[in-house]
Amino acid sequence: MATxxxxxxxxxxxxxxxxxxxxxxxLAKPYCDLIDSPDFIASHLDRTLRTNRHLMILLRGALHLYSVDLDSLDDVTDVELPMKTGGPTEVFGSCNGLVGLSNSPTDLALFNPSTRQIHQLPVSPVGLPEGSTIRGYVFYGFGYDSVNKDYKVVRMVQFKRDSDDELGHSFPYEVKVYSLKTNSWKRIETVPVMIQFLFYFYYHLLFRRGYGVLAANNLHWVLPPRPGLVVGNSVIVRFDLVSEEFDKVPLPEAIGNYDSDIQMDIGVLDGCLCLICCRDQTYADVWVMKEYGVRVSWTKLFTVQKPKSVKSLAYMRPLVYSEDRNKVLLEINNTKLMWFDLITKKLTTLRIKDCPSSYSAELVVSSLVLGCKGDPNEVKRRQQRQKRDHEDKMRQRKKRDDFLSKGFKLLL
Structure with a gap:
């Protein structure tokens, strides 16, 4: 290859x-230098996004995380999560090959499952406002600010007066934004009143609804209708990653023809914001905003009838087109994947070998973002964790030996 x-x-x-x-x-130092260079990493990512190649699906089972290439579904890999487990690790978003991981509101990381590199976010404590004694629901978002060329994480923490405050709108949310470029957090001081009503218990029984959907430099959440608080249909709330300000996204004009109890969710398809309207848990309309921010560009793509293999169509979102663009991969009820044929209007279950029967999915682009060498401080942190774990084991062993020596001391 040298020639x-x-x-x-x-x-x-x-x-x-x-x-x-x-x-x-x-193979050789010149190849290593090429692969590690920022220009090559950016060019590789650009080509991957243009060709829609090297896509993988992260599958989250009850206790494990798996990855499978969309082109070869028989090759399932168990992803060993790099964060120290203190509870279930959640995947709260993906962008350009990176995924956001959360163990808790203060234990967050960016992780590249292709290169196994991780960047642990600095701890940003949650500050309870005066008069609040409990933290409620937490919303996350992860995306790329293409203007400033910066990856950002958004954390919105709901506060409650006490455990009986079920509505959770007694206090404003604490909204913080993390910047990978500066490796620091910043609090957003100007937060609109509507954010206080973002959480609704029955709507957020499905954990994924707390994770922002990324499209056009904006993260999006659905503010569900609440009797006596929000009149009419749901509202799509957006957070602009460039200006770091909140706003609303206009809904399609035809949405006014729906009943007010329509269940609305959002997703992204081909980089465009999608609106999914489920009715009576029997069928769902999928809309796409072809030109971001332009209300008249909303177009209804297709309607999906409830498949016979599920009792009700409670949740659905599109993930990706097939290579011939005749089918769309759908996540159904946060438990299974199905191909929807745009011509025949039929659904076919996506079978993945050696995979749990029930799982949620996250579509991830394979990339070299974060590089192959990873965070230079991560090696030091890993060594410190290993040292602490070793010291803990030695203390436990000493306690056991002391107990045995005292409990079984022979009297001569």
Whole structure:
């Protein structure tokens, strides 16, 4: 390979999946330098996004996280989560090959499942306002600010007066934004009143509804209708990652023809914001905003009837088009994946070998973002964690030995 010109090597490498490129770093130092270079990482990501290749699905079961390439569904990999487990680790979003991980509101990380690199976010404590004694629901969002070329995490914490405050709108939310470029958090001081009504217990029984949907430099959440508080239909709330301000997204004009009890959810398809309107848990209309922020660009793409394999269509969102664009992959009820044929209007279950029967899914682009060397401080942190774990084991062992020596001391 030493005789091959580097421009040809680069062209070949741009077509390869990140997992292969990680292995190729050991071939020679020039190849390692090429793969690690910011220009190559950006070019590789750009080509992947344009061609829609190297896509993987993260599958979250009851206790484990799995990954599978969309092109080869028989190759399922168990993803060993890099965060120290103090509870169930949640995946609260993905962008350009990175996923947001959360163990708690103060234990967050960005993780690249293709390169296995992680960046632990600095701890940002949650400050309870005076008069509040309990924290309620937490909303997360993760996305890319393409104007400032910065990855950002949004954390919105609901406060409650006490455990009996079920509505949870006694106090304003605490909204903080993390910037990867500065590796720091910033509090958003100007928060609209409508954010106080973002949480609704029955709507948020499905945990995914607390995770922002990324489209056009904005994160989106649905503010569900609440009797006596919000009149009419649901509202789509957006947070602009560039200006770091809140606003609303106009709904399609035809939405006024729906009953007020329509269940609305949001998603993203081909980079465009989607609106999913489920009615009577029997069918769902899928709308797409073809030109972001332009109300008249809302277009109804298709309608999905409840499949016979599920009792009710409580939740649905589109993930990706098939390569021939004749089908759309749907996540149904947060438990299964199905292909919807746009021509025949039929649903077919996506079978994945050696995978749990029930799971939620996150579509992830394979990329080299965060690099292959990862966070230089992560090695030090990992060593410190290993040292603490070793010291804990030694203390436990000493306690056990002391107990045994005292409990079984022979009297001579």
């Amino acid at each position: 091959i010109p580097m421009d040809i090597v680069k062209d070949i490498f741009l077509r390869l999946p990140p997992k292969t490129l990680v292995r190729f770093r050991v």
